[in-house]
Amino acid sequence: MSIWTKLPAKAMLLTACVGLAACTDPSRVGGGANSGGQIDNGLGSASDPTTAAYFNEVVGDRVLFEVDQSTLTFEGQTVLDGQARWLIANSDYAAVIEGHADEQGTREYNLALGARRASAAREYLVSKGVAGTRLRTVSYGKERPIEICSQEACYSQNRRSVTVISGGVTG
Numbered sequence: 559m560s561i562w563t564k565l566p567a568k569a570m571l572l573t574a575c576v577g578l579a580a581c582t583d584p585s586r587v588g589g590g591a592n593s594g595g596q597i598d599n600g601l602g603s604a605s606d607p608t609t610a611a612y613f614n615e616v617v618g619d620r621v622l623f624e625v626d627q628s629t630l631t632f633e634g635q636t637v638l639d640g641q642a643r644w645l646i647a648n649s650d651y652a653a654v655i656e657g658h659a660d661e662q663g664t665r666e667y668n669l670a671l672g673a674r675r676a677s678a679a680r681e682y683l684v685s686k687g688v689a690g691t692r693l694r695t696v697s698y699g700k701e702r703p704i705e706i707c708s709q710e711a712c713y714s715q716n717r718r719s720v721t722v723i724s725g726g727v728t729g
Contacts (some may be wrong), residue, residue: 642686672697
């Protein structure tokens with residue numbers, strides 16, 4: 559086989575890899591800050607306590623769970639306590655709480671587990687005084703991992719709920 563017949567396959571593979579890399583959405587996993595505490599994804603400044611960037615980076619937008627569990631850990635409750643205080647102080651925001659699971663188990667099992675995790679976070683926020691009408695849940699199961707590998711280090715990051723806020727003052 560000559561180099562000319564192998565070249566198109568290699569070019570297609572390279573194009574696919576570049577295309578997949580371009581599809582990465584950093585705001586889905588907390589975004590990135592540039593110098594000066596400014597966020598380059600439209601969420602505002604992480605130094606302004608009324609912005610989504612502050613919520614994501616300072617308060618914390620995610621809660622991690624143990625294997626096959628939807629029970630909140632002490633660390634998870636601590637994060638949600640901060641989220642509740644922020645949401646109460648910034649009542650012009652609403653939130654969607656995403657439930658996620660690691661890649662182990664079936665799609666159906668992980669969708670149900672993600673739903674239980676999102677519900678646990680929502681119920682905790684409501685118990686702390688956040689109006690339930692401002693909170694919605696969705697489960698992605700294992701469909702939206704933030705870490706991809708078949709090791710516990712990755713699994714543990716994918717067993718989570720993520721509070722995504724919307725509304726508020728744009729700025």
